[in-house]
Amino acid sequence: MLALKASAQMFGNNTLLSPEVQGILTLILMAISLTFLYYVMMQMQPKKSQDNFETVTVIKCLGDGGSAEERPFQKGDFVGKIVGECADKAQKVIYAIYERKVEVKKP
Amino acid sequence: MSSTITDWISAISQLAFLVIFLLLFMGFNQKFQIYVSSRNIKLKLGVLERMMNESQSKTASYMRNLGLEQPEKVMEKGINYFVIEPVNIEPTDIIKRMDVLFSTREERLEGLVKEALPNAGKVERSLASTALEISAALTFVYKYVRHLLITGQKTNNWILIMQLEMVLPMIIKQAEAYSKALDVFLEGKPIGDGAGPLLVQRIVGPSATPIEIVKDTVYYESQIDNRKVYLIKASGPESNVGHPGFAVEELLKKLGERNEKVGMIITVDAALKLEGENTGEVAEGAGAAIGDAGPEKIRIERAASINGIPLHAVIVKMGMEEAILTMKKEICDAVDVALERIKELIKKVPEGHSIIIAGIGNSVGIL
Numbered sequence: 389m390l391a392l393k394a395s396a397q398m399f400g401n402n403t404l405l406s407p408e409v410q411g412i413l414t415l416i417l418m419a420i421s422l423t424f425l426y427y428v429m430m431q432m433q434p435k436k437s438q439d440n441f442e443t444v445t446v447i448k449c450l451g452d453g454g455s456a457e458e459r460p461f462q463k464g465d466f467v468g469k470i471v472g473e474c475a476d477k478a479q480k481v482i483y484a485i486y487e488r489k490v491e492v493k494k495p
Numbered sequence: 496m497s498s499t500i501t502d503w504i505s506a507i508s509q510l511a512f513l514v515i516f517l518l519l520f521m522g523f524n525q526k527f528q529i530y531v532s533s534r535n536i537k538l539k540l541g542v543l544e545r546m547m548n549e550s551q552s553k554t555a556s557y558m559r560n561l562g563l564e565q566p567e568k569v570m571e572k573g574i575n576y577f578v579i580e581p582v583n584i585e586p587t588d589i590i591k592r593m594d595v596l597f598s599t600r601e602e603r604l605e606g607l608v609k610e611a612l613p614n615a616g617k618v619e620r621s622l623a624s625t626a627l628e629i630s631a632a633l634t635f636v637y638k639y640v641r642h643l644l645i646t647g648q649k650t651n652n653w654i655l656i657m658q659l660e661m662v663l664p665m666i667i668k669q670a671e672a673y674s675k676a677l678d679v680f681l682e683g684k685p686i687g688d689g690a691g692p693l694l695v696q697r698i699v700g701p702s703a704t705p706i707e708i709v710k711d712t713v714y715y716e717s718q719i720d721n722r723k724v725y726l727i728k729a730s731g732p733e734s735n736v737g738h739p740g741f742a743v744e745e746l747l748k749k750l751g752e753r754n755e756k757v758g759m760i761i762t763v764d765a766a767l768k769l770e771g772e773n774t775g776e777v778a779e780g781a782g783a784a785i786g787d788a789g790p791e792k793i794r795i796e797r798a799a800s801i802n803g804i805p806l807h808a809v810i811v812k813m814g815m816e817e818a819i820l821t822m823k824k825e826i827c828d829a830v831d832v833a834l835e836r837i838k839e840l841i842k843k844v845p846e847g848h849s850i851i852i853a854g855i856g857n858s859v860g861i862l
Contacts, residue, residue: 407501443684443821450700463682466732467693468701468862481701484693485685485860487821 440490447471451478461485525653532660536644539663543637546674550633554626557681561615561623569611573604573627574634594790604628621733622680625859629677636670672816679821680734684860687818687826690811691763691854692861694830694837695728698852701862705730708745712737719841722758723849725750731858739853740783740791744798746851751802758848760799761807761837764855765826768812775825776812777832779840784808785855795853807840809833822860 405413443461451474465482472480518524551570558566578600581592608624615623640659647656679686685693698717705713707730715726725746729737743760750757764784768774783795783806799806811829841850 411504441821461682461684466683466860466862467685468696468732470701479701484827485822486824486827488824 440492441487442490443485443487445482446484446486447480448483449474449476449478449480451476456483526651529648529651529653529656532656533644533648536640536656536660536663539667540637540640540644542667543633543640543670546670547630547633547637550626550630550674550677553677553681554623554630557626558612558623561612561619563611566611569607570627570630573607574631576600576604576631590790590793593788597788597790618683618733621735622683622859625680625734626677629673629680632673633670636666636673640666669815672819675816676819679819680859683732683734685822686820686857686859687813687822688765688856689822689858689861690765690813690826690830690833691856692728692731692858693822693827693854694763694833695726695852695854696731696861697830697834698724699726708749709738709741711735712739712742714742714746719838719850721846722841722844723755724841725849725851726854727851728854728861729856729858731861734857734859736855736857738791739785739855740787740794743851743853744794747798747802747804750849756848757802757804757851758844759805759807759840760795760851760853761809761840762795762853762855763809763833763837764811765818766810766812767815767818772812773825774813774817774823775829775832777829777836778810778812779836780808780810782806782808784810785853809836809840 444458445461445465446456446458448456465485467482467485469482470479471482474480551574555566555570558569563569578596581589581596583589604624604627608620608627612620612623640663643655643659646652647659676686695715698719699715703715703717705715708714708727711730713728713730717724717726727739727742727746729735729739739762747757762784764786766778766784768776783792783799785792785795796806798804811826811833813823813826817823817826837852844850
């Protein structure tokens with residue numbers, strides 16, 4: 389309303405635009421301002437992360453200097469679990485279980 | 496015609512201004528603010544309610560899979576279980592009183608799960624117990640936020656509702672972390688808080704024999720740089736933080752009886768990082784790195800001070816969410832860095848003296 393009055397005073401009674409057009413223009417200006425404000429507020433909201441994560445189980449042979457293999461985590465895995473025997477008869481154990489970011493390949 | 500329309504617009508706008516002005520004097524703006532804020536809080540309360548219901552149904556489903564036909568009764572007892580804070584205006588013997596309260600709670604909740612799931616293994620029971628605790632936490636958060644909202648609305652307390660609206664995003668974030676943590680625990684994955692137990696496991700390896708020293712807590716013997724090392728951790732791979740304070744105290748008593756000299760105590764724990772710090776940063780300091788309410792920490796401090804043993808702390812920094820969610824690679828890698836720091840510290844101890852290393856944290860997913 390204030391903007392409406394201000395614009396009416398600015399244009400005066402002897403301008404090219406009639407009061408109705410002035411009112412409509414003011415409303416359009418207000419609509420644009422509100423849309424802009426809404427856009428700015430939307431931009432201010434924190435964006436949700438799109439990162440994907442996977443949990444991997446690292447299996448190591450205790451005897452051969454630490455050669456390691458990775459596979460996806462399976463229920464029942466735990467660090468320190470003996471999962472088999474290596475070629476040199478050393479124990480094959482779960483050395484670590486951790487989560488890492490998955491690189492998403494762009495098409 | 497046009498002047499008639501402008502006259503009407505002018506009259507209506509003036510009337511509208513007058514009405515708004517009067518409403519402002521009558522406090523309408525605050526009531527409107529309460530309405531808008533309450534609406535926002537109700538929307539977020541819906542999110543909390545969804546998380547609470549999901550956690551309860553997942554816990555019930557886990558218990559059903561372990562053979563319990565009607566988990567609702569156990570869950571109702573477990574979720575509504577409470578602990579009354581001890582009197583703290585008179586702090587004499589408060590640690591003893593806290594011990595009593597905590598052990599009562601622990602035994603009651605464990606007993607509840609044990610009675611309900613007699614045929615389940617130790618690991619499964621511990622996971623069910625943790626799931627019950629997470630469900631209880633989410634239920635409490637939901638009920639408390641709802642309580643504040645209703646109180647604010649009933650008393651037209653604008654400040655209470657505004658404060659609640661402002662802190663709610665943080666509460667939601669923490670509740671989301673708890674909600675995600677439930678899945679992690681039910682799958683038995685190691686969590687960020689397990690950095691301490693993981694370090695112990697790295698030193699001793701999978702074939703070492705654990706010796707139970709106090710309830711749910713084990714120790715191992717090992718050698719680093721020709722020095723005897725005693726390593727304490729919560730027993731794993733079940734979800735369990737053990738009693739490392741009691742364990743250090745008990746171990747020192749045992750070693751004292753054998754006239755074995757202890758040259759250093761090192762506590763290793765996950766610690767909350769400040770915003771801006773990197774996950775997996777390792778830092779060293781003095782004191783007992785343990786985040787309990789008091790009984791465990793004070794035991795380590797007392798044992799060290801009575802015996803005149805230097806007390807060192809090595810921490811692995813991480814966020815609150817990272818501490819209760821699946822261990823991140825950065826934390827796993829940081830354990831090796833922490834190990835190097837510990838080896839440096841051990842070199843300061845004269846040969847012939849033993850060292851106690853306590854890996855503090857939850858041993859879920861770590862033997």
